[in-house]
Amino acid sequence: MKDDDVVIVGSGVAALRLATLLRDDLNVRILTKSRMENANSYLAQGGIAAAVAIEDDPIKHFADTLEAGRYHHHHSGLVREILNEAPELIQEISTDGDIFDKDARGNLVLGLEGAHREKRIVHSGGDATGKNLIEYLIHSLRDHVEVEENIFAYELIVDEKENRCIGVKAKNQDGVIRHFYGNYIVLATGGCGQLYSFTSNAETVTGDGIAMAYLAGAEIADMEFIQFHPTLLYKDGKVRGLISEAVRGEGAILVTEDGTPIMEGVHPLKDLAPRHIVSQAIFDYREKGHEIYLDIDCISNFERRFPSITEICQKNGVNLAEGRIPVISGSHFLMGGIKTDGIGRSSLKGLFAIGEASCTGFHGANRLASNSLLEGLYQGKKLSRWINSHEKLGAFPRHALQAVEEKTIQLPDISLLKETMMKKVGIVRSKELLSEQMEWLDQLDVINFTILDVYSIQDLTMIFMYINAYLITEAALKRTESRGGHFRSDFPNEDEYWRKKVIIQNREGGVVIDEQTETEEVNGAVFY
Structure with a gap:
């Protein structure tokens, strides 16, 4: 087997965009963990936000992004850079793939979604943007990219002497352990939506990379900020799918069983208010x-x-x-x-993260609709440029396939975790x-697992879900205010003290409340 230069864990938009743009001499x-298409990116209905209309401008997109994120974005320069580059990112794919x-007359059809003040949502196949984008990227992969499906990455390999991530352990469906080494280990494993009993997320989205x-x-940051989508199809007591915000963008409104509109008087944008509202x-x-x-x-x-x-x-069965x-x-x-x-x-040398598994602060406390596929396209391109500018490094260790005797983890059934997280x-x-x-x-001691090799893929998934639940709960308890996707009934208002605070969690260093120092005035409000 040839040595790998770049190992990417995950197959969403960020992962695939990175892979398509890496230079040909890199392996x-x-x-x-599943099929390429079984990812949140593939399920995305709404589209990609970009200020491409004549009457629109990245400055307007910037203002809407800050408003939705409640001014918690870590670096204004990064937010501006992504939004300024958005039209070019759309143009690149539109020219090469013509999927939008x-x-x-040949002009892009633009939709409107919540918290956007202009029509700027580029979509494909009406509400099949994610599907068409992922299929385009898969077909764009070249021969130097090797894809392995149905293999579960579960542990990073760290060179203790160099304090550098040099690889990842993974199990195939038979439980056999394999080692993958590379100069660049990239986690693009998505978020952790399956922690909740009601979710729009694919069944594979269990927070593996974050754990x-x-x-x-x-370092892990901003875990208290979970966006809850307002409109999931709910039938017979179960979530059956996602109803895109674009539906409300076309004029649909939320009502009770007797037809009473619920967003009247709640927010100036009514049904197109930010998602947390x-x-x-x-x-x-x-x-x-x-x-x-x-x-x-x-x-x-x-x-x-x-x-x-x-x-x-x-x-x-919905008529x-x-x-x-x-x-x-x-x-x-x-x-x-x-x-x-x-x-x-x-913060760990050699380890990179892109897509929903990462936190750059771009989304602040609440993601603006259709900014996620945009971020994935941007991150894939940005990291590819950086990797492409560096020389290839040397060979890596070899490990034979390893089989271990597995034991069962003693944790409560995952359905109980989902229920308690939702409640x-x-x-x-x-x-x-x-x-x-x-x-x-705390009683379950979920963050202190060390020897992961002995657990099955199912049990490893459970461990990772419990670790993510711990991180979210700990951060939510620390932030004594309400902001964006984090709402505390005992602290229902935003607190100026907390706006520029980032809660950072580290297994070795504990919890650190970091203060952002960058400031900028936007529409009369001080933005940190």
């Missing part, structure tokens, strides 16, 4: 015993505009002719993750509920 290996929807990085000693409103109504629906009567061409959503609804789709809020996106700089470098660390939090969850997780 690149992609490891993914266009009108009869691996934490166990290896890398809408999710909290839905939560409040459901707590009072109401069912919530998305009224789509005003969208005359719904089936043509949203073919994927139409298929999901029909498959689950669109009635003009209503039953919805509930659930976990959707993690703003936190492995702390990195703008290139993707983590105690979900849309609305409090000191009482968070403390109860923290005490339970």
